[in-house]
Amino acid sequence: MPTDRVDVRKTYKLFIGGAFPRSESGRTYQVTSAAGGFLANAALASRKDVRDAVVAARAAVPKWAGATAYNRGQVLYRVAELLEGRREQFAAEVTAFGEDPSTVHDAIDRWVWYAGWADKFAQVHGGANPVAGPYFNLSSPEPTGVVGIVAPAEPALLGLVSVVAPAIVTGNTVVILASEPRPLPAVSLAEVLATSDLPGGVVNILTGRPAETAPWLASHQDVNALDLTGVADPELATSLEQAAAGNLKRVVRPAAGPAWTADPGTARMAAFVETKTVWHPKGG
Amino acid sequence: MPGFDYAPAPESRSIVDIKPSYGLFVSGEFVDPVDGTAFKTISPATEEVLAEVATAGPSDVDRAVQAARSAYASVWGTMSGRDRAKYLYRIARIVQERARELAVLESLDNGKPIRESRDVDVPLVAAHFFYYAGWADKLAHAGFGPAPQPIGVAGQVIPWNFPLLMLAWKIAPALACGNTVVLKPAETTPLTALVFAEICQQADLPPGVVNIVTGAGETGAALVNHPAIDKVAFTGSTEVGRLIAKAVAGTRKRVTLELGGKAANIVFEDAPIDQAVEGIVNGIFFNQGHVCCAGSRLLVQESVADQVLESLKRRMTQLRVGDPLDKNTDIGAINSAEQLDRIRRLSEIGSSEGAERWSAPCELPDRGFWFAPTIFTGVTQAHRIAREEIFGPVLSVLTFRTPAEAVEKANNTPYGLSAGVWTEKGSRILAMADRLRAGVVWANTFNKFDPSSPFGGYKESGYGREGGRHGLEAYLAY
Structure with a gap:
C-alpha cells in the first residue's frame, strides 16, 4: 500500500426512511477522538428531522409488524452477516473513541442472539390461558408501534445494538438519537442496515444533541414508547418522562447503567410489546 | 310490544350488617383519621345514606404507607411463598363463604344488579385470589428469571365500577409476589373494601400487609405521590392516568395504568x-x-x-x-x-x-x-x-x-x-x-373475564396487564 495516498473521507449523515439526508437545518457538529483530534463533522439533527423520522417510522410499521417472525429473523441475521464483514471498520471507529474493539464482537454476537428471538419470543411471552369456561383464550405479544430511543453514549456500537435489536425484532420501528460524542458507528450501522434487507424506515438514526431533540421525540403524539437508556441527566430524564405522559408512552428508564456484556435477558423485548388476548367460545 | 310482568324478587339485605361509620384500615385495625373528617356513602338507587366513612388526609396516608413498609420489611417481604399462598387461599375461601353478603353490599353501594354482583363480581374476586395464591410459591417458574423479587410497597387506586373485583385485581397479585399494599377505593363505593379489611382480619393476615385508606381524589393523590411507595397501580380515567404518569415521572416508581376505552x-x-x-x-x-x-x-x-x-x-x-x-x-x-x-x-x-x-x-x-x-x-x-x-x-x-x-x-x-x-x-x-x-x-362473545386471562390496554388505554402470568410482572423486580 502506498502510504502517500490521500484517503477518501466519509460524510456522516442522518438515516431516515432508508435514505441518508443531511439535517434539514443544515447544521453539523464536530466529532473528536479520545485524543481530542478531529474525526468528522456529523449532522446536527433538528426538530424537523425528528418529525420526519417519526413519519418514516410510522409508515414502516405495517410492513415490518406484518412480516412473518421467520422473515424478521432472517433479515436481522442478514444484518449480522453484514456487520461481520465490516468489523474492521467498526473496530477502528470504536478504537478512535478509546473503546475496546472486543465490544464490536460482542455487538455482532448480540445482534445474532436477538435475531434468533424473532420466532421464539411469542411462544415464551404469550400462551394459552386456562379460563374457567368453554372458551379458546390466547395471549400473544404484538409490537407497540413506533419506539423512540435515546441510545447510550457508550459503548458506541454495543450500546446501540443492545437497545435497537430488541425493539425491532418483535416488529416495532424505531427513531434513534445516537450517542452525541460517539456517533460514527451509528452512521456506519445505518449503512449496514441500508444494504441489508431491512425495509426503509424500520430504523431511523439521528445524530446530534439528544438534549435538544429528545424532548420533541418524547412529546410526539405518534410515538408509542420511549427508551431513555442513554439519558444520563436526571433532570432531562424527568422532563422527558413528563412529556411522554401526554399520550401515555411506555417508558423504559433503567435504574443503573446496564452491564453491557451481561446476558440481556428478555426484558427489553418485553418492554415494547403489547399483550393481546383473544377469546372465542367453543361449541359444536 | 307487551312486556312480561314480573313479581318483585328482591334479594334480602338482612345478610348485610352495615356499621354507621367506618375508620381507616391501617396495621390490621380500624383507626380514626387524624383530622377526624368523614364523608357519606349512599345507595345510588335510593340516595339513602348507607354509612359514614373516614376521609384519609396526607398524615393518614403516611401512616398507612409506613405500616405497609414495616410489614414488608418485617414479615411479608421475607415470608416464604408457600406461606403467603396459604394466606391468599384463606382470603379466597372467606370471600366464597361471605359471597352473598359481599354481593348484596356491592349492589347496595354501587347500584349494579344483584345478578351481576352475585354471578360475576364476587365469584371472580374469589377466583382471582385463588389463582394468584397458587403463584406465590412458583414465581421462579413464571418467566421472570430464577429469583424474581417483590418491589416493596404498592399504592393502589381503584374505580367505582367493579369495586371489590378491582380490589382483587390489585391486591391478589401484589401480595402473591411479596409486596404490601395501601389501597384507596373509590369514594362512592368504599364499603366492600372495608368488609374486605375484616376478611383480612379473619384470615389473620399479618397487620400492615393490606391497608385501606378511604377518601376522594386528594387521598389518591397523596398516596400516589408518597415518596415511600415503590409501585403505583391505577384503574380509572385516561385523564387521571395521564396526571399520574406525569406525577411519578423521575421518581422511579413502577407504574401500571388501566384506563378508558371506546371499544x-x-x-x-x-x-x-x-x-x-x-x-x-x-x-x-x-x-x-x-x-x-x-x-x-x-x-x-x-x-x-x-x-x-x-x-x-x-x-x-x-x-x-x-x-x-x-x-x-x-x-x-x-x-x-x-x-x-x-x-x-x-x-x-x-x-x-x-x-x-x-x-x-x-x-x-x-x-x-x-x-x-x-x-x-x-x-x-x-x-x-x-x-x-x-x-x-x-x-x-x-x-x-x-x-x-x-x-x-x-x-x-x-x-x-x-x-x-x-x-x-x-x-x-x-x-x-x-x-x-x-x-x-x-x-363471538363479549365482556368475558377470567383470572388466568391477561387484561389491559394498547395506546391511551394504559399499560401493564392484570390477570394471568402477565399480571405478575407489575409486582416483580427481575
Whole structure:
C-alpha cells in the first residue's frame, strides 16, 4: 500500500426512511477522538428531522409488524452477516473513541442472539390461558408501534445494538438519537442496515444533541414508547418522562447503567410489546 | 310490544350488617383519621345514606404507607411463598363463604344488579385470589428469571365500577409476589373494601400487609405521590392516568395504568344475528355501561344494519331497569349524580351534533340516579359520542361496508382496550383479531373475564396487564 495516498473521507449523515439526508437545518457538529483530534463533522439533527423520522417510522410499521417472525429473523441475521464483514471498520471507529474493539464482537454476537428471538419470543411471552369456561383464550405479544430511543453514549456500537435489536425484532420501528460524542458507528450501522434487507424506515438514526431533540421525540403524539437508556441527566430524564405522559408512552428508564456484556435477558423485548388476548367460545 | 310482568324478587339485605361509620384500615385495625373528617356513602338507587366513612388526609396516608413498609420489611417481604399462598387461599375461601353478603353490599353501594354482583363480581374476586395464591410459591417458574423479587410497597387506586373485583385485581397479585399494599377505593363505593379489611382480619393476615385508606381524589393523590411507595397501580380515567404518569415521572416508581376505552363491537353480515344482539346488549348495558372495556361503538355491516337495529331495539325493550337488589333486574342505577350528569351531557351533545337518539321505553324510579338504555344511530366518527368515553348505557351505532373499513374505524381512536368481532367465518375472526389494536378481542362473545386471562390496554388505554402470568410482572423486580 502506498502510504502517500490521500484517503477518501466519509460524510456522516442522518438515516431516515432508508435514505441518508443531511439535517434539514443544515447544521453539523464536530466529532473528536479520545485524543481530542478531529474525526468528522456529523449532522446536527433538528426538530424537523425528528418529525420526519417519526413519519418514516410510522409508515414502516405495517410492513415490518406484518412480516412473518421467520422473515424478521432472517433479515436481522442478514444484518449480522453484514456487520461481520465490516468489523474492521467498526473496530477502528470504536478504537478512535478509546473503546475496546472486543465490544464490536460482542455487538455482532448480540445482534445474532436477538435475531434468533424473532420466532421464539411469542411462544415464551404469550400462551394459552386456562379460563374457567368453554372458551379458546390466547395471549400473544404484538409490537407497540413506533419506539423512540435515546441510545447510550457508550459503548458506541454495543450500546446501540443492545437497545435497537430488541425493539425491532418483535416488529416495532424505531427513531434513534445516537450517542452525541460517539456517533460514527451509528452512521456506519445505518449503512449496514441500508444494504441489508431491512425495509426503509424500520430504523431511523439521528445524530446530534439528544438534549435538544429528545424532548420533541418524547412529546410526539405518534410515538408509542420511549427508551431513555442513554439519558444520563436526571433532570432531562424527568422532563422527558413528563412529556411522554401526554399520550401515555411506555417508558423504559433503567435504574443503573446496564452491564453491557451481561446476558440481556428478555426484558427489553418485553418492554415494547403489547399483550393481546383473544377469546372465542367453543361449541359444536 | 307487551312486556312480561314480573313479581318483585328482591334479594334480602338482612345478610348485610352495615356499621354507621367506618375508620381507616391501617396495621390490621380500624383507626380514626387524624383530622377526624368523614364523608357519606349512599345507595345510588335510593340516595339513602348507607354509612359514614373516614376521609384519609396526607398524615393518614403516611401512616398507612409506613405500616405497609414495616410489614414488608418485617414479615411479608421475607415470608416464604408457600406461606403467603396459604394466606391468599384463606382470603379466597372467606370471600366464597361471605359471597352473598359481599354481593348484596356491592349492589347496595354501587347500584349494579344483584345478578351481576352475585354471578360475576364476587365469584371472580374469589377466583382471582385463588389463582394468584397458587403463584406465590412458583414465581421462579413464571418467566421472570430464577429469583424474581417483590418491589416493596404498592399504592393502589381503584374505580367505582367493579369495586371489590378491582380490589382483587390489585391486591391478589401484589401480595402473591411479596409486596404490601395501601389501597384507596373509590369514594362512592368504599364499603366492600372495608368488609374486605375484616376478611383480612379473619384470615389473620399479618397487620400492615393490606391497608385501606378511604377518601376522594386528594387521598389518591397523596398516596400516589408518597415518596415511600415503590409501585403505583391505577384503574380509572385516561385523564387521571395521564396526571399520574406525569406525577411519578423521575421518581422511579413502577407504574401500571388501566384506563378508558371506546371499544368497537363489529358485526359482520354473516354473524348469527340473535347471538350478536345478545352480545351487543351485554357489551354496552352490562353494569350500566360503567365498564372501561364496554362495546360502546357498534360497527355493523351496512347490509344487515336495519335487521340488527330492529332486533336490538326489540331486545332493549325487554331490559328491566330498576332495583339493583331485585333478581330480575338487568340494569341498575347509575353510580352517582356526577356520572349521571356526564352521561346526560354527552347524550345531549349526541343529539345536538345530529345523531338520532332512541331509548328503550321504561319507567325509571323517582329517587336515585337512572338512565334508560339508549342508542344513537346515524353516528359519524367525528361525533363526540363516537370518540369520548361516556361510561354509561349509551351505544353509538356506525356502519361499514368492508372488513378494511371496519378495521380502520375500529382503530380510529386513541384508546385500545378491547374490541368485539361477530362473524361465522373463522379466518375472518383471526384476521380481524390480528389487525385490531386492542388488548382484549372478544370474538363471538363479549365482556368475558377470567383470572388466568391477561387484561389491559394498547395506546391511551394504559399499560401493564392484570390477570394471568402477565399480571405478575407489575409486582416483580427481575
